[in-house]
Amino acid sequence: MPVSSTTPVIHTPARHVMDNSHAAAERVARSIIETVRQKPRTVLGLATGATMEPVYRHLVAAHAGGAVSFAGVTSFNLDEYANLAPTHPGSYRSTMNRLFFDHVDIDPGKTFLPDGQSRDRRAAAQAYEAAIVAAGGIDLQLLGLGGNGHIGFNEPGSAFSSRTRQVALHISTIEANRGFFADGAVPAEAITMGIGTILEARRILVLATGSRKAAAVRSALCGTITENCPASALLAHPSVTWIVDRDAASLMT
Ligand code: GLP
Numbered sequence: 001m002p003v004s005s006t007t008p009v010i011h012t013p014a015r016h017v018m019d020n021s022h023a024a025a026e027r028v029a030r031s032i033i034e035t036v037r038q039k040p041r042t043v044l045g046l047a048t049g050a051t052m053e054p055v056y057r058h059l060v061a062a063h064a065g066g067a068v069s070f071a072g073v074t075s076f077n078l079d080e081y082a083n084l085a086p087t088h089p090g091s092y093r094s095t096m097n098r099l100f101f102d103h104v105d106i107d108p109g110k111t112f113l114p115d116g117q118s119r120d121r122r123a124a125a126q127a128y129e130a131a132i133v134a135a136g137g138i139d140l141q142l143l144g145l146g147g148n149g150h151i152g153f154n155e156p157g158s159a160f161s162s163r164t165r166q167v168a169l170h171i172s173t174i175e176a177n178r179g180f181f182a183d184g185a186v187p188a189e190a191i192t193m194g195i196g197t198i199l200e201a202r203r204i205l206v207l208a209t210g211s212r213k214a215a216a217v218r219s220a221l222c223g224t225i226t227e228n229c230p231a232s233a234l235l236a237h238p239s240v241t242w243i244v245d246r247d248a249a250s251l252m253t
Contacts, residue, residue: 025051025209031205031243036072036073037068043132045201078152089182090180090181090186115191128191139203158227159227169189169190211250
């Protein structure tokens with residue numbers, strides 16, 4: 001179903017098809033490094049998921065080699081599970097600490113994730129939006145892609161005007177993330193930036209690798225904006241770059 005009766009302007013995003021997932025992750029990392037070197041006080045929107053792990057490995061290695069400093073950076077992660085202590089190994093806070101924050105010079109006080117433990121989720125979501133605005137807005141948003149086309153935890157059917165809020169996870173998303181939980185107990189809910197929030201980033205970088213993402217990449221890029229594929233909303237943004245590997249690009253027309 002189209003997002004509204006008025007036709008949004010559809011942009012043609014830049015697309016780079018890399019030979020493999022390693023090269024794709026490296027290209028994304030290079031782009032982030034370049035951005036931070038040009039603007040040390042960059043506000044980064046960060047993402048989690050297995051796809052992003054090699055990106056953070058590259059960033060950590062680049063920092064260790066003196067190629068980049070994150071000391072001036074502020075970061076906002078897309079999402080966090082609800083009702084999960086930040087110290088839980090499956091939480092996105094501990095994931096980000098383990099993969100990235102603990103190994104670079106970013107100020108931990110300037111790394112933000114939505115508060116999935118707050119008793120007043122609505123207030124926590126509003127506070128998150130306010131913090132993004134107070135930081136000056138997101139300069140570069142990193143995005144992965146769910147197998148069903150979700151971005152952040154905005155599942156199919158999410159309004160393109162949606163803001164940070166609590167959401168219920170689709171069963172396929174719960175299954176896809178089970179491997180990140182030793183006991184297999186993936187929370188059924190999360191707090192995510194909305195699609196409207198994501199679209200306010202100045203630039204967006206999408207990374208998708210592997211054949212499991214091929215159908216979602218095709219739907220996102222086929223030229224039709226539809227709530228059935230949340231990532232298709234990105235066609236309405238003027239500055240999006242897709243970096244995919246051959247497997248993820250295999251169904252792309
Ligand atoms: C989760 C995250 C998304 C991420 C997606 C893809 O659902 N909330 O932000 O893009 O997973 O994850 P993976 O890279 O593990 O396939």
